[in-house]
Each structure stands twice: as C-alpha cells, then as structure tokens.
Amino acid sequence: MGMDSRNEMEKSMLSAEAQQKFDELVALLAEERYGPDGPPIDTTFAEIETFGHQAGRMLGRSLDAHLAQQHGEQFQEASCPTCGASGESDAGKNKTRPLQTQDGKIALGEPAFHCPRCNRDFFPSAHGTCD
Ligand SMILES: [Zn+2]
Secondary structure (H helix, E strand, O other), X not given: OOHHHHHHHHHOOOXXXXXXXXXXXXXXXXXXXXXXXXXXXXXXXXHHHHXXXXXXXXXXXXXXXXXXXXXXXXXXXXXXXXXXXEOEEOHHHOEEEEEEEOOEEEEEEEOOEEEOOOOEEEOOOOXXXXX
C-alpha cells in the first residue's frame, strides 16, 4: 500500500465535522508556531518537519491520556484478583503512574479498589502491572 492511500485511509477515519476541526487545529498550531504569515523564507523543511512531528507527539500523548482516563472510568466494579470478592471503589486511593508511550511519557490514571476480605488495594485497569 502506498503512502497516499494510507494517508487517505487514516483521514477517512474522521467524520466530515471532525475533519474540519482537524484542519482548524492544524491552522491554529501552524499560526502558534510561525504567526499568521507562515514560516519565514529561510525556514528549512527539516525545521517544519520537526515542529510537525512534535505537535503529532503532543496530540498522540493527549489522546492516549484522555482515552485511558475514559477507559478507567468503565471500571465501576471489580473483583479482587486474590480472592475474587467484590472490591469497593476507593477514589481517594486513585493514582497515576508514568507510562512510556510511542509518543513520550504520559501520566496514566488508575482507579483504585479495596478488597475488604484481603484488606488489599488493587487496580483493575492496570493491565499486567502489580502494585
Ligand atoms: Zn480479596
């Protein structure tokens, strides 16, 4: 698959409204970086690409953190991994943990639960991690 068809496929993931907002965001970020007139004449493509990549990583990290937060909120109830008893949500013990993503580090939110039987805390959204 060529690069053009891959780019087209990625963009077709978005609704028409989202595509418009995406284009607006691109214009906003370009203006943030280079002002309303765009990059000055002596700007190299490498400089432009560096900024584009940086902005892409920033967007990637924000999406990862946002979706992980929403995903964590799906855990309204959870069973204790040790004894299987129903755990109690304990928002006061919610924590964040630094996570290395493909686009840099984010603070991943993890909702806490407490097992009254084992008297232990656990984090059902923490895939494959121990407390
Ligand atoms: Zn337990």
